[in-house]
Amino acid sequence: MTIVASWVWKVPENSPPQAAAGLSIVGLTAATGLFNDIGLPLPPSVAQGTSDEGAAAPEGTLVIWGAATGVGMAAVQFARAARVSSIIAIASSKRHEYLNTLGATQTFDYNDTDVTEKVKSALKSTSGTIWALDARGSPESQALLKKAIPQHDKAVLASVMLGGDPGYKGIMGARHFDVEFELPGGQKMTWRKDMAAADRHWRGFRWAAENYGAPGGYVPTPVRVFEGSGEDAIKEVYNVKNMGTFGKLVLKHPLKQLDLYWYDRQMWTGLSSLG
Incomplete structure (x- = not known):
């Protein structure tokens, strides 16, 4: 990329x-x-x-x-x-x-x-x-x-x-x-x-x-990591949309049971939470 x-x-x-x-x-x-x-x-x-x-x-x-x-x-x-x-x-x-x-x-x-x-x-x-x-x-x-x-x-x-x-x-x-x-x-x-x-x-x-994490700077906000299947990841995204969570939702790749995408190393994808 x-x-x-x-x-x-x-x-x-x-x-x-x-x-x-x-x-x-x-x-x-x-x-x-x-x-x-x-x-x-x-x-x-x-x-x-x-x-x-x-x-x-x-x-x-x-x-x-x-x-x-x-x-x-x-x-x-x-x-x-x-x-x-x-x-x-x-x-x-x-x-x-x-x-x-x-x-x-x-x-x-x-x-x-x-x-x-x-x-x-x-x-x-x-x-x-x-x-x-x-x-x-x-x-x-x-x-x-x-x-x-x-x-x-x-x-x-x-x-x-x-x-x-x-x-x-x-x-x-x-x-x-x-x-x-x-x-x-x-x-x-x-x-x-x-x-x-x-x-x-x-x-x-x-x-x-x-200023990340510095005194008087940007305070790190809550992060929730999801690790699982693509289907369950979609459900988590809907929970975000429906205000069912707090903090940022982050999906850990590769997602399990996904045949369409292949990764040679773990990557992180972040989604803003509306919780």
Whole structure:
């Protein structure tokens, strides 16, 4: 397999392969969502030579629906590195304490029947910008997060779901080349090659790679390794889709009982968990 050099990153020495396998998937998605789509400044340590170099800390509140997903946990940490002082994490109450250790300043349980009103109340005092990230990626999460945003002079919304509510910017992590595809139902999606955007999301991701496991740096998030048959692997992927797991799901290759694919050595494939 051959890839362009700009897609390669050095795996931190303290990162096990199963963690590295999923890091770029959730990291690049979170980085492009925050530093391209909703417009946060880059962390100072990776901003040299950009318009963000020497910039003041951003003023506003970031609110993340699905903050305990793989993308959500990365986004909390990138926002902390970008000096966002107010980070609202919406997730299961079981994950609140952990999200606080990553950098969340307020937490809300998406299972509460009045969660949107609670979040809206917390956001009303926001000065600056409200940045809203749907890290869950479903029509329901988009609708609920949008409902939680109060009337405000400046609000920017982005989602990992493509082709959903047009009020959200759809997050696309690959910006080094043109991307075109058609969703079920016929909706065509197009992202043109944008090397400036690619540079920003790689710089953001680089912060995680360079500060992986360091004090005040990127906190390694939970990884669950699956080793088994291809059929069972598909079931695990559906568990991820249905919010049935926590952390990143990583499939260990070669999968058992697969006749279509052969590998001469073990490899790791990472999938972002939506747990």
